[in-house]
Amino acid sequence: MNRIRRSAVLLGLTAAVVVGSSIPAAATFSESVSTNTATLGAATVAAPTRISFTMTCVDGARLGKLSWTASSTARINRYAIDVEVLGQTRQFTAAAGATTVEYSVAARDLQPRTPMTATVTTVTQYGWTKTSSSVPAVWSC
Known part of the structure; x- marks a missing residue:
């Protein structure tokens, strides 16, 4: 008797698996989540204006003076100055509040x-x- 019951249960389960696997599954899932939004503002960086670059000859040296009107940009860290001479770039740095850089070059290194x-x-x-x-x-020499 147990054997017949087991066989009937096994046959029923097998039939359920076969029939169940032939039917396509249908399920729906939905979830909605609210998020915080942020607005990013684009900052504009302004270059310095009214740049003046003069070179003078004094006692065997060449004196350079570079001046400008400061940028209107907030949170300036520094100014980077590039001077190109005969294809080579010399770099200087000026503090955030500076509006002038002066430097000297030996006369033998730079002709008027x-x-x-x-x-x-x-x-x-x-x-x-x-x-x-x-x-x-x-130049003024």
Whole structure:
């Protein structure tokens, strides 16, 4: 008797599995989640303006002076100055509040009226930058 019951149960389960596997499954799932949104503002970095680049000859030296009107950008970290002379770039750094850089070059290293250009780059505390247009040196010797 047990054997007949077991066989009937086994046969019923087998039939249920066969019939159940031939029918496609249908299920639906939905979930909604609310999220916080944030608005990002794009900051504009302004390059320095009114750049003046002069070179003078004094006692066997060449004196360079580069001045500009400070950038209106907030949180300026520094200004990066690039002076290009004969295809080589010399780099200087000025503090955030500075508007002038002066430097000296030995006369033997630089002939009067040597073509030179300079750019001034605003560098913010976040590392954002904006470079001015290139300005040629004006010699007075």
